[in-house]
Amino acid sequence: MIQILLCDDDHQIRAEIEKQINNQILICQYDMQIAESTASPSVLLNHLKQIKQRQNLYFLDVELKDPEYDGFLLGQEIRLTDPEGIIVYVTSFRDLAYKTFQYHVEAFDYIVKDQPDKLSSSIARCLRDILDRMSSQSASLPGFQYFTFKAGNSLRSVPVDDICFFETSPKAHHVILHGKNQRIEFLGSLNDIAQRLNDRFMKIHRSYIVALDKIDEINLKHNTVRAGGEILSLSRKEKSKLLERMNTEGTFRKP
Amino acid sequence: MLTGLIVYMTASFFTEAVIHYLSFLILNLRVSKPRILLGSLAVDLIVCPIIYFASSYYHIFPVPAGILSYLLDMFGMFINILSVYLISRQDFWNTAISTSFSFFIYYQTFLITFLFIPEQYALGSSANQAISVLLLLFFTYFIGKIIRRLNPSFLIVRCLKEKKQKRIAAGIGIFIAGSSHYPLLLSGIVQEYNQLMAVIGLFLLFFFSLLFHYITKSILQSETEKAQQQMIAQQNTYIKTLEEIQKDVRLYRHDFKNIMSGMYLDVKNGKTDVLESYMKHMLQDFDQNIGSKIQLANQMVHLEIVELKSLLMTKLAYLHSLKIPCHLEVLYPVQACSMRTPDLLRCIGILIDNAAEAVQKDSGDIDIMITAAKDETVFIISNTAHESPNLSMIWKKGYSTKGKNRGLGLYSYQQITNQYQNITCAASWRNQRFYQELRIGGTSYDTNPAV
Numbered sequence: 001m002i003q004i005l006l007c008d009d010d011h012q013i014r015a016e017i018e019k020q021i022n023n024q025i026l027i028c029q030y031d032m033q034i035a036e037s038t039a040s041p042s043v044l045l046n047h048l049k050q051i052k053q054r055q056n057l058y059f060l061d062v063e064l065k066d067p068e069y070d071g072f073l074l075g076q077e078i079r080l081t082d083p084e085g086i087i088v089y090v091t092s093f094r095d096l097a098y099k100t101f102q103y104h105v106e107a108f109d110y111i112v113k114d115q116p117d118k119l120s121s122s123i124a125r126c127l128r129d130i131l132d133r134m135s136s137q138s139a140s141l142p143g144f145q146y147f148t149f150k151a152g153n154s155l156r157s158v159p160v161d162d163i164c165f166f167e168t169s170p171k172a173h174h175v176i177l178h179g180k181n182q183r184i185e186f187l188g189s190l191n192d193i194a195q196r197l198n199d200r201f202m203k204i205h206r207s208y209i210v211a212l213d214k215i216d217e218i219n220l221k222h223n224t225v226r227a228g229g230e231i232l233s234l235s236r237k238e239k240s241k242l243l244e245r246m247n248t249e250g251t252f253r254k255p
Numbered sequence: 256m257l258t259g260l261i262v263y264m265t266a267s268f269f270t271e272a273v274i275h276y277l278s279f280l281i282l283n284l285r286v287s288k289p290r291i292l293l294g295s296l297a298v299d300l301i302v303c304p305i306i307y308f309a310s311s312y313y314h315i316f317p318v319p320a321g322i323l324s325y326l327l328d329m330f331g332m333f334i335n336i337l338s339v340y341l342i343s344r345q346d347f348w349n350t351a352i353s354t355s356f357s358f359f360i361y362y363q364t365f366l367i368t369f370l371f372i373p374e375q376y377a378l379g380s381s382a383n384q385a386i387s388v389l390l391l392l393f394f395t396y397f398i399g400k401i402i403r404r405l406n407p408s409f410l411i412v413r414c415l416k417e418k419k420q421k422r423i424a425a426g427i428g429i430f431i432a433g434s435s436h437y438p439l440l441l442s443g444i445v446q447e448y449n450q451l452m453a454v455i456g457l458f459l460l461f462f463f464s465l466l467f468h469y470i471t472k473s474i475l476q477s478e479t480e481k482a483q484q485q486m487i488a489q490q491n492t493y494i495k496t497l498e499e500i501q502k503d504v505r506l507y508r509h510d511f512k513n514i515m516s517g518m519y520l521d522v523k524n525g526k527t528d529v530l531e532s533y534m535k536h537m538l539q540d541f542d543q544n545i546g547s548k549i550q551l552a553n554q555m556v557h558l559e560i561v562e563l564k565s566l567l568m569t570k571l572a573y574l575h576s577l578k579i580p581c582h583l584e585v586l587y588p589v590q591a592c593s594m595r596t597p598d599l600l601r602c603i604g605i606l607i608d609n610a611a612e613a614v615q616k617d618s619g620d621i622d623i624m625i626t627a628a629k630d631e632t633v634f635i636i637s638n639t640a641h642e643s644p645n646l647s648m649i650w651k652k653g654y655s656t657k658g659k660n661r662g663l664g665l666y667s668y669q670q671i672t673n674q675y676q677n678i679t680c681a682a683s684w685r686n687q688r689f690y691q692e693l694r695i696g697g698t699s700y701d702t703n704p705a706v
Contacts, residue, residue, distance in 0.1 A: 072586060073628060097554075097584035100624045103635055103690070151679060152631050152694045170673045181643040182683035229647040 002134075003035040003053055007044045007074065008061035008090060013113050014039070017059060017090065020123040030127065032057065041069040045077060054082045057130060062091040062101075062110075075105035080155050083148060086130055104154055108133075147197070149177075151186045158182070160200075164228035165210040166193055178228050204242055205235045212245060258381075264303045266384035270361065271295035271302075271335060273395045277357030278339045280399055282349065283408035286342060294338045302331045321439040332358045332432055348421035349411055355428030356407075362435050364394045410470070420473050427466045434459055489565035492572045493555070500548050557585035558625070560592065566600050567623070570607045579611060580620035589627045593697050594678065598671050603634060605664040606691050610638035613689065617641060622688075634693040643684035 004021060008014040018037050025032050035056070036047045041064060048056070058078060062071035069077065075087050089101060089110040101107040108130065111122045146157040162180040168190060169176050175188045194203045203209045210227050217226040223234045225242075234242065272295040279286045306327045313320045332355065340350040368390040372383045411424075437455050514537060521530045551571070558564040567583065574581045592599055610621045619639025626633045650669050672678050677697040683690050 072626075076628075097586045097624070099582065099622050100584045100586050100626055100635075103624060103637075104626060104633070151681065152633065152696050153629050171676055174679065178647070181646065181685065182681070183646050184681040184683070185679040187679070229645065 002030075002032040003051065003056040004032055004059070005035055005044055005047065005056055006037040006059045007039070007041055007064065008059070009039040009065055010061065010113075011039065013061075013090070016116065016119060017113075017123065020120045021059075021127070023120070024124050024127050028127075030131065032127075041066050041074045041077075044074070048078065048081055054084065055134075056082055056085045058085055058087045059111075060087060060089055062089050062093065062096060072101065072105065075101065075107065076154055079105060083146075083155055083157050086133075088126055088130075145198075147177075149186050149188060151184060156184060156186070158184070160198070163201075163211055164214045165208055165230075165232060166190060167232070168207040178230070202238070202242060202245060204238045205233045208232045215246070218242070218246070260304065260307050262381045262384055263307050264299060266388050267303050267306075268295055268299045269388045269391065270365070271298045271338075273364075273391060274335050274354065274357050274361050275339060275342075276395065276399065277360055277402065278335075278350070278354045279343065280402045281353035281357055281407050281411075282343060282345060283406065284343055284345070290342055294342050298331075298334050298338045302334050306331060319443065321436065321443065325433055325436040325440055328362075328436065329429070329433060332429070346421070348418065348425050351425035352411055352421065352428045353408075355425065355432040358432040359428070359434070360398060361391075361395075362432065364391055364398065366435060367394065417473060420469050423469055424466060427462050427469075430462055431459065431466075485569075486562075486565060489569045493564070493568045496548065496552065496568075500552060503548065551583060554583045554585040557588045559588055559590045560596065560599075562596050562600055563589065563592075563603070566604060570604070574607075574611055574621060577611065577615060579614050581623065582620065583623045583625075585625045587627045589625055589632060592627075592632050592695055594675060594695050598674075599695075602668055602671055602693060603636075605668045606634070606636040606693070609664055610636050610689075610691075613640060613644075614638045630697060632695045634695075635690060637688050637690040639687060640684060640689035641687060644682075644689060646682055646684075649682075 006014060006017060006021075008017065014037060018034060021032075021034060024030065035051065036044055038044050038047075058075075060071045060074055060078075064070050064074065066074075071089055071091075075089075078085060078087065086108045087105055089096070089098075089107050090113050091110055092112070092114045096110060098107070098110055101110070109126050111119065111126060113119060145160040147160050147163060148155055148157040150156070158177065158179050162182075164178045164180065167176045167178060168174070169185055171185075173187055173189065174185055175190060175193060177184045177186070190203065190207070190209055194201070194209055197209070200213060201209050201211050204225060208225075210225060210232060214227045215225055218224075218234070219226070220239070223236060223239065225232045225234050272291060275286075275291045275295050275298075279291070309316065309327055310324060313323050316323050318326070335358065336351050336354040339354045340347055343350055365387065368387045371390055372386055374380075374383065434455075437458070438451060441451055441454060514533070518530055518533060521527075521533070555564060555567070558567065571581055571583065594602075607621070607623070613619075614621055622635070622637045624633075624635040624637075626635075649665050651666065669680070672680050672693065675695075677695065679694045679696070681690075681692040681694070683692075
């Protein structure tokens with residue numbers, strides 16, 4: 001059952017949203033329930049800490065008057081504990097900085113609350129879209145693994161299958177993740193990362209960790225490895241280990 | 256007597272050649288060797304007999320020997336300047352600067368060769384002239400290499416744009432060129448050796464600092480002038496946008512009155528369906544016309560770094576002129592950024608220019624999002640991209656999808672951001688959009704070089 005958590009400090013609006021959601025659950029027989037409905041962000045966060053379940057559904061007011069959290073910061077905080085949850089924003093502003101919310105909090109949708117008659121239809125549409133996405137996701141991605149890390153204040157998760165290699169950055173204590181269509185720099189060390197990764201990855205040099213199945217070529221003469229379109233150094237110490245791994249796994253085609 | 260003159264003339268032929276060679280190097284001109292040698296020969300033939308005879312018969316001149324030798328050297332230098340000027344056909348003051356400095360370099364090198372001459376120096380002695388010339392050529396070869404590295408012509412051309420400054424620089428150059436004579440010249444006035452050295456040192460220091468003052472002053476002046484002009488232009492565009500909003504609001508107010516009276520009639524007659532479509536139309540109209548401009552102005556208000564606001568204003572005006580749709584979001588007030596402002600402007604400028612270039616190629620739009628929350632400011636510039644850019648190549652110097660002499664943008668972007676320990680960058684492509692993220696953390700910056 002999907003847990004729904006609600007946060008809006010306008011009691012009237014919150015009651016209305018609550019009512020509409022419950023109506024939809026009844027009408028469409030959704031497997032959902034409202035687990036928390038509150039005016040205070042900290043109550044919501046506490047509740048989230050207590051329940052074990054993740055991938056919840058959140059309805060958050062953008063213009064919260066809490067001294068510590070507004071909608072954006074609350075969304076960011078929720079992302080740290082529930083990276084795959086679904087966040088829907090409720091706002092009275094038409095010109096909401098929606099793209100910022102989409103990028104940083106991965107907001108799923110937003111509902112404008114200043115038109116009460118439209119609220120019911122928007123909530124109905126929103127819940128339908130959410131269920132569509134959840135079903136398509138769980139069908140196509142069984143046991144999907146993510147590599148999660150903190151980039152600044154926000155949590156990033158990258159599908160492990162998309163990662164090509166990690167590289168030390170020219171900046172001290174920074175690492176660059178090279179993935180399929182992305183390149184992200186973050187604070188971390190290669191040794192810590194190596195411990196968190198599964199055995200599909202191998203540290204081949206003091207500055208590189210590579211995904212074995214992403215290696216396109218090993219140049220034994222110059223001690224380099226080509227992966228993701230870039231040339232990585234291969235330390236002499238790790239060379240034989242790498243070759244052994246590649247041969248046993250049968251992924252390496254001899255040139 | 257005659258052999259002395261011939262020895263001296265042969266030796267000083269090399270001297271003139273060295274001065275010519277160094278002058279052209281400083282001017283960064285490629286002049287063929289025969290022209291250098293011919294020019295030097297001409298100068299040699301004019302200057303040497305005069306200098307040789309004058310210094311041999313110095314007692315018949317009414318001036319003290321020290322001053323005479325100084326004047327003779329200066330005379331030689333002027334003939335050299337003329338010759339370099341005639342050969343190079345460059346700006347006269349530029350040649351004066353370069354030749355006087357090469358004369359200075361030559362003279363110091365020449366004095367160093369004294370160290371290796373076993374007996375008292377004499378103009379007509381073939382042995383010591385031979386040693387001196389050989390060493391001079393040897394040293395000049397290395398000095399030439401250094402000059403090529405330093406590329407001083409760039410400095411001369413860039414720093415000294417105004418004639419007045421060029422003249423002053425040339426004057427100081429000529430003054431410094433004769434510096435080796437000053438101990439002798441001044442020894443007549445200042446008797447005590449220590450005092451003499453101090454006075455000369457002070458003078459040279461003073462004139463050198465004067466030279467640097469003039470060079471840097473003109474750079475700073477032109478740079479601040481340019482920055483101010485840019486600032487004014489940017490402020491003007493900002494004011495223009497605000498005025499446009501005001502104009503639109505006035506227009507709208509006018510329309511509003513008409514529409515309201517129309518609606519009043521509709522209500523009176525009970526035509527609610529007409530009223531509904533009317534209002535719907537009105538709301539849409541508002542969003543399209545003023546709404547988007549007000550939205551932009553509202554976002555701009557949040558930018559409290561004036562330079563950043565100006566930059567974005569210009570860039571948005573530029574995008575507007577290219578008919579590229581652009582959307583700006585500034586969620587929280589941006590008051591300060593832990594990055595030096597010029598660096599920040601440079602980086603944001605590069606990212607926006609790159610996005611504009613990409614979108615121009617195959618139509619699309621640009622989003623700029625600035626979020627300053629919890630000790631962290633994040634800039635995101637994103638553009639429509641139907642396929643992912645080559646993420647391993649775009650950072651390389653000179654890589655560009657648009658031919659040669661381009662592709663420095665992201666390379667310098669990376670060079671700048673790599674200096675900051677508190678900044679991380681990310682680039683990604685998903686859902687038909689390319690995102691560049693610049694994340695500036697912390698409340699102060701730390702630019703220690705990377706370990």
